[in-house]
Amino acid sequence: MIRKAFKMYLKAGCADEYEKRHNELWPEMKAMIHxxxxxxxxxxxxxxxxxxxxxxxxxxxxxxxxxxxxxxNRKWWKYMAPLMRVNPDDSPVSDDLRCVFHLD
Structure with a gap:
């Protein structure tokens, strides 16, 4: 497995709605991720x-x-775009993080 970490940017006041939408993640989105x-x-x-x-x-x-x-995925990005900083295609602005330590 490849471990990936990244950061994204939530708009102020959107934390509760962001969490709610992820707690109700669409079954099709879960299936696509897998x-x-x-x-x-x-x-x-x-x-x-x-x-x-x-x-x-x-x-x-x-x-x-x-x-x-x-x-x-495109549908999910559009759904989440009002809550986050996004690129012109509605993908979240995202910065990869570098792993500096890992322990199994």
Whole structure:
């Protein structure tokens, strides 16, 4: 498995709605994440900064990258766009984080 970590940026006042939408994650979105090799996915929020920290384990970088172009993923991005800083295609503004320590 490949471990990936990243940060995204939540708009002020949107934390409760962001959490609610993820607690109600669409079954099709869950299925797509698994279909494209995503496992053990978590997102954490720093309430002081509104920065979201994501962690996911993926099977293959290329396969995971293809998930961005699925219809369900584009629909999810559009649904979440009002709550986050996004790019022109509604994908979340996201910065990869470098792993500096890991212990199994």
């Amino acid at each position: 279909e494209y090799g995503g496992h053990n996915y978590s997102i954490f929020l720093d309430d002081e900064t509104n920065i979201l920290y994501g962690y996911i384990e993926i099977e293959d970088e290329e396969k995971w990258a293809q998930s961005a172009d699925t219809e369900i």
